[in-house]
Amino acid sequence: MAELRVTAVHKSFGPVRALRGADLTVRSGTLMAVLGPSGSGKTTLLRCIAGFEPVDAGEIRLDGQQIAASGRTVRPERRRIAVVPQEGALFPHLPVRGNVAYGLDRHSRRTGRVESVLALVGLAGFEDRMPHHLSGGQQQRVAVARALAPHPRVVLLDEPFSALDAALRTAVRQDVRRALRADGATAVLVTHDQAEALSVADEVAVMHDGRIVQSGPPDLVYSAPADPWVAGFVGEAVWLPAEMTGDRAHTPLGPVPVVATGDRPPAMAGQVLLRPEQIEVVVPVARAAVTATVVGHDFQGHDALLALRLADGTPVVARIFDPASLPHVMGGEVGLRVRGAARAFPAPPQTPQ
Numbered sequence: 001m002a003e004l005r006v007t008a009v010h011k012s013f014g015p016v017r018a019l020r021g022a023d024l025t026v027r028s029g030t031l032m033a034v035l036g037p038s039g040s041g042k043t044t045l046l047r048c049i050a051g052f053e054p055v056d057a058g059e060i061r062l063d064g065q066q067i068a069a070s071g072r073t074v075r076p077e078r079r080r081i082a083v084v085p086q087e088g089a090l091f092p093h094l095p096v097r098g099n100v101a102y103g104l105d106r107h108s109r110r111t112g113r114v115e116s117v118l119a120l121v122g123l124a125g126f127e128d129r130m131p132h133h134l135s136g137g138q139q140q141r142v143a144v145a146r147a148l149a150p151h152p153r154v155v156l157l158d159e160p161f162s163a164l165d166a167a168l169r170t171a172v173r174q175d176v177r178r179a180l181r182a183d184g185a186t187a188v189l190v191t192h193d194q195a196e197a198l199s200v201a202d203e204v205a206v207m208h209d210g211r212i213v214q215s216g217p218p219d220l221v222y223s224a225p226a227d228p229w230v231a232g233f234v235g236e237a238v239w240l241p242a243e244m245t246g247d248r249a250h251t252p253l254g255p256v257p258v259v260a261t262g263d264r265p266p267a268m269a270g271q272v273l274l275r276p277e278q279i280e281v282v283v284p285v286a287r288a289a290v291t292a293t294v295v296g297h298d299f300q301g302h303d304a305l306l307a308l309r310l311a312d313g314t315p316v317v318a319r320i321f322d323p324a325s326l327p328h329v330m331g332g333e334v335g336l337r338v339r340g341a342a343r344a345f346p347a348p349p350q351t352p353q
């Protein structure tokens with residue numbers, strides 16, 4: 001398995017600039033999720049790495065060896081990169097064994113590689129099943145086994161779980177992650193689903209308008225987003241206007257400790273970011289310094305988001321983990337307290353009147 005390095009890659013389709021200087025480093029043996037909204041260039045990046053599209057500028061290297069640059073491209077079949085597409089990847093007329101063994105040399109077939117990769121994805125004993133006798137989740141596991149079988153240098157997965165229903169998706173993606181880890185694979189997973197990216201990947205690269213705007217471990221990207229756009233894309237964001245005194249922000253929720261983001265001095269901040277789970281809802285109201293009115297709620301099963309409005313009109317969202325215990329009736333009053341520290345950002349640009 002190899003280290004993948006994408007440097008300043010540009011790719012246009014006529015007037016559409018799909019990649020505008022994309023940089024990405026995937027360490028050997030790790031799973032990188034490329035997370036971005038529709039049209040941000042994720043699939044184009046994957047296709048350039050696979051060799052299905054030539055790059056206009058920049059370069060791509062695998063373990064130091066250049067595989068793509070302007071005017072130079074190593075053919076896809078010579079890159080030893082495997083691709084797992086969204087769905088429909090299996091040959092319908094071949095049993096599972098034939099699908100997984102496709103492209104393997106005779107030695108690997110004889111030495112049990114098919115059985116071992118099927119075991120890795122939790123499908124030991126499925127060798128003789130036909131694809132149409134498998135569930136959607138099992139078909140995707142076979143597609144991953146087939147990708148791993150010839151020991152590719154990198155595995156690319158393009159929204160591989162998007163066709164699966166919610167309950168199945170969680171189980172399949174955890175199994176696939178385990179299989180990739182157990183096989184020591186270097187892998188890039190493209191997704192627009194932030195929960196998926198944060199839960200499965202070793203590192204997350206956030207893509208916006210053809211560039212990677214931040215990459216790092218999932219917890220860091222969530223807790224220390226590089227800019228307000230990333231903050232809003234990777235999770236629910238609560239923005240509060242703030243005035244700074246040293247490392248404290250004075251906000252409509254009272255004074256809040258602030259941690260600096262990158263090399264930006266907190267004193268420059270005009271707004272701070274909190275996550276909804278940092279807003280503690282306090283009942284009875286008298287025990288909190290700040291009160292708010294409940295104006296809506298979004299029940300999410302294991303927790304709920306409460307939409308709140310402060311007396312001065314500032315909107316706030318709180319995540320509550322025991323929805324049944326709270327009087328989240330519309331129009332009701334609750335108290336609020338802040339847990340932990342906020343992140344400071346410059347004030348948003350004023351829209352002209």
Ligand SMILES: Nc1ncnc2c1ncn2[C@@H]1O[C@H](COP(=O)(O)OP(=O)(O)OP(=O)(O)O)[C@@H](O)[C@H]1O
Pocket residue numbers: 013016017018036037038039040041042043044045192
């Ligand atoms: N072959 C092509 N010809 C013309 N334009 C293209 C082509 N492929 C991609 N594009 C354009 O490039 C931009 C990036 O597309 P891309 O599919 O890479 O984004 P994405 O992040 O994968 O989006 P999605 O999540 O919707 O698949 C879009 O504006 C898209 O319309």
